[in-house]
Amino acid sequence: MTTISAARPSWEERERRRRRRDAISSWTLLTPSILLIGLMSGYPLVTMIWQSFTDYQVRHKIQGTLPDFVWFENYLDVITDDQFVAVLLRTLGLMVVTTAGIMIGGVLVALLMTKLRTGMRLLVSVGLLLAWAIPPLTASIIWGFIFDTQYGVVNWALNEITQSNAFHNHPWLLSPLSFLMIITLIVVWGGIPFVAFTSYAALGQIPRETIEAAEIDGAGGWRRWWGVIFPAVRPVLGGLLILQIIWNMKLFTQVYALQSRGGIASETNVLPVYLFRQGIGEFGATSAIGMLFVLIMLAISWYNIRMLLKEDES
Template sequence: MSATLTEPDAAPRTPSSRPPGIPGTTSAGRRRKRQPITPWLLLAPSIVLLGVMVVYPSIVMVINSFTNLEIKNKMLGTPADFVGFDNYIEVFTKSDFPAVLARSLGLMVVLTALIIVGGMLIALLMTKLAKGWRLLVSIGLLLAWAMPPLSATVVWGWIFDTQYGLVNWFLNTLTGTNDFNSHSWLIDPWSFMMVLTIIIVWQGIPFAAFTFYAGLSQVPDEVLEASQLDGANARQRFRLIVMPYLRNVVTAVLVLETIWNLRIFTQVYALQQQGGIASETNVLGTYLFRQGLGEFGVTAAIGVFMVILLMGISYFNVRNTLKEEEL
């Protein structure tokens, strides 16, 4: 070994020299950082579609919200003037938008709470039912979920019809009087909202119930049995064991239902056409639709505010979920 180390022909190895055949760290790092192009090629059609259908209209909406664009500008081909935040100030001070916003937010809270609670109760019930009854409940939920919103609203409008409604007939039969003859459930804003709540909750519960039922099937039976042997009652098992497993599922359903219930349109518009007073029952969707069809600047300002509101609500819920996962 000593002869090999002291051989005069052997060149000394400097610290900076590298053995032959081993690539440098720079080229290796570049190879590691190189991203495959195939996934981007597969995503390209979706990205282009999102850009055309979402990004571009959003940018145009934001720009129009700072102008006084009206139908006359479109007809005459004249450019709109920049007005700054005047449209936003007008929306919140010179219109009934604040009342519509408060009505929409209150309705969203009620609808979301009823759907979440009702869906959870039905999901818990399905875990206790026999296979045949569970199948029957699932079919009933699917039928309610599959019905188009417009068709469901028309059917429920007939049920609450003034002259031939099933509800008026049932109440007259129950009370033994004719007090509910020709009683309009849609003319009063409060009863209008009650009918609207029934329709939306009836169609919204199936999604929540199926989602929660799928989440409940992931809770280990061994953990529930062990907690039951330790003396935990049903309420404690649900709060301390089941809910931690379903936290992400509940958050996802909560975010989706919040967005859906804040942008409802079809049910409200159809009920208004059947007898409701639009000015007293408008929500954000119908108000945006009815807000001066030619006042594009003001309408765009309302749309921008709705987008910011929905993004804020979604971000708050998603951020809380991510924080809980990191703990």
């Protein structure tokens, strides 16, 4: 009896073997994806890091010569550039405004959809899908026509409302403030559907009995939101917030398209467009700007992810 029990593996040993097999199977399945991601993302990242410490230009590529290491000179030039600081502040400000508009608007639309009848809810869903399906470039062109100086619907409507010609040939895109307002309108209009659909799905997971119990206890709409609804959907909203911050920091198509219709680039650039417009062939300087952009994105994303993890642990 002692010999049989000694030959048979203990429960702890069987559990260790099972975990080892699961780990080997998991890494075997993940290895092709990790290698593919490393090849597609790792190589460009390493190349950008190396170029950011050099004076690499297009002439080096043409002549086949190696660039010189300048170490942190590119970074110092970028950080001390007043234009870069202005672009960074403009990008952060635009990100905050558009993210707030998208999150608030999306959640409000989702709450509205929970109160609508089936027919109206279907109609609202179709409208959201149409807004979401339009590509950013197409949407920017359409909104550019709406605010066009000569043929824009907005100028015509304002003239009709005021019964004057005060808005005849009004250049909305030439003013940096109105340009950024139009960009905010385009981005919020295109971003609300995703938040609305995701929030609506999250709201549908809250037990109806919980909300009815709060109503019976006399909780008003605001108290039901903060006491019952918001805690239940907070993880979903946190994930949406992280995505919207990342996406709105990377705005390019809308800004570049409207700039081509009359916007002043030097006064309306955001970081992605500023990076694109920097000296063509100045690979070292542009790589430094790209690395600073990556570090800013990582810092913002890391902070939000840490906050979400703390909420999950609590």
